[in-house]
Amino acid sequence: MRFDLTDLRLFLAVVDAGSITHGAAEAGLSLPAASERLRDMEAAGGVALLERGRRGVTTTEAGAALAHHARTILHQVAQMRGELGEHARGLRTTIRLHANTAAITEFLPGRLASWMAANPQSDIELKERQSAEIARNVTAGFAEIGILSDAVDPGDLTLRPFATDRLIVVAPRGDALTAMARVRFADVLDRHFIGLAGGALQDHIEAQAAKIGARLKIRVRLRSFDGICEMASAGAGVGIVPEAAARRCRRSVPLAAIRLCEDWATRRLSVCIRDEADLTAPGRSLFEHLTSNARP
Template identity: 25%
Template sequence: MLDVRRMALLAAVLDTGSMTAAAEELNYTPSAVSQQLRRLEAEVGQPLLHRQPRGVTSTEAGAVLADHARRVVRQLAAAEADLAEIAGLRRGVLELGTFPTIASSLLPLAVSRFRAAHPAIRLTVRSARFDELVRVLEDGTVGMSLLWDYEWNRLDPARFALTHLLDDPTALVVAADHPLARRRVVDMTALADEDWIVRAHDHPVAEVLERSCRTAGFTPRIAFHANDYQEAQAMVSVGLGVALAPRTAVATTHPAVRVVGLGRSAPSRRILLAHRHDRVRAAAELAMHQVLVEVAREYRTRA
């Protein structure tokens, strides 16, 4: 395979008219230039230069190879410029994974701040369930993803590099006219006689309810299985039951419900930012990482 650096050296010699001039321009010695060009001639198997007392001229093969070299040098310079623009956040693409409750609470703040700071980066956000987020993170479809876990199913830090952004407490959602609606905090032990609205299809919050009720010493009576938190809030608002939800899931509430804290009587989940250990992170990913850390810190302060 031809050596690109020697090809560029050939073009420089022909463009300047002599090995001495090319050596000065490229910070070589004339003898080093001569040696490298002889190696290039050995690689191609034919002479590339006519060496004359007052300079050099190209053979037909030398002219052809020098022309290719100039194009290669221009392409390499363009590649370096493109990479510099990406490193400098003047262009590029960032693909981020997330899940619905964070996509409707924390993430819009981060997206707004990132786009204001880096308008040239094309940002794509993919919202999905946990298993799908893990899959697209592992196969490289997204470079980084927001994930969550509870104390009984911690993500393995050997699997992904994890940044703990915040703790998302579990809250109680009650109707506005419920006796507990004006309380700031209640304990799960006070909820044994309530009917419950719970997420369907083995949703994680259903396990949170089961574990929290078991610890409090009772089994929940399920009145309704909801497909999303909006549906759950609607059923709570008409008094069909009460519900548990992560705080981020009820950042926007139904006008006829109230959100009450549960203190330590219900578990929190961790909100995490994950990326693969083996991934070389682009400048845009590092910038978004910093934005998410800052926004999460501010979100914790307001909560």
């Protein structure tokens, strides 16, 4: 039987996601192409690797064995690339970096700018993901570096502090909420919200509402924190954004910012890698750069 690296990455992505659809997307393949590869893998091995059900997929005994060996092989490939990278000079490299919404919008632009200016031969493939998915992707080798919150179990990943991300409620100045220094999430759920048009942070906020049996009443979804702050300042609704975004927007619009009481609203972000030995030379340089000026 012959499995290539794309087969192995796809198989691990499907196993970790528990879904062929989500695994295919993570591996950068269309669903038909991914399904065909999986069928070919099972045909080549003469054994079923996945049990398919209404709620997703799980591994068979043979599939679990393949997943174990696939992780070992991809780990060794990463080590090989890291060692070869030490000897490469003048070649373009791409570093795969997965991060959550707040890291991408509020913290990474400033951090990445100086490093990329100093490393013109290195490109970054940046993807927005939820923290739990980031941990899985770095573990499986789909990303060299991740930035995730302390709300998830990182397993055996190596972590270093990156920043503290506080989520706050934004409303117009003079709103009744401004009489409070802090507000409970449950106490604003009767309000109408200006939300993000998708993304890991919006999913996180809506999941917290679902945990207490509620659903956000979204008036409109926008693509930026600046847009949410501008509409909130005009009284169109309230929003939940990172404190750094609210602080920036208050310079240009009449905006009130009220901290949320819940622990989930204060997230300590960390940079994670699987093993420093797995990193290419540029990847190791970026990892050191991102963690050298951690913000409290």
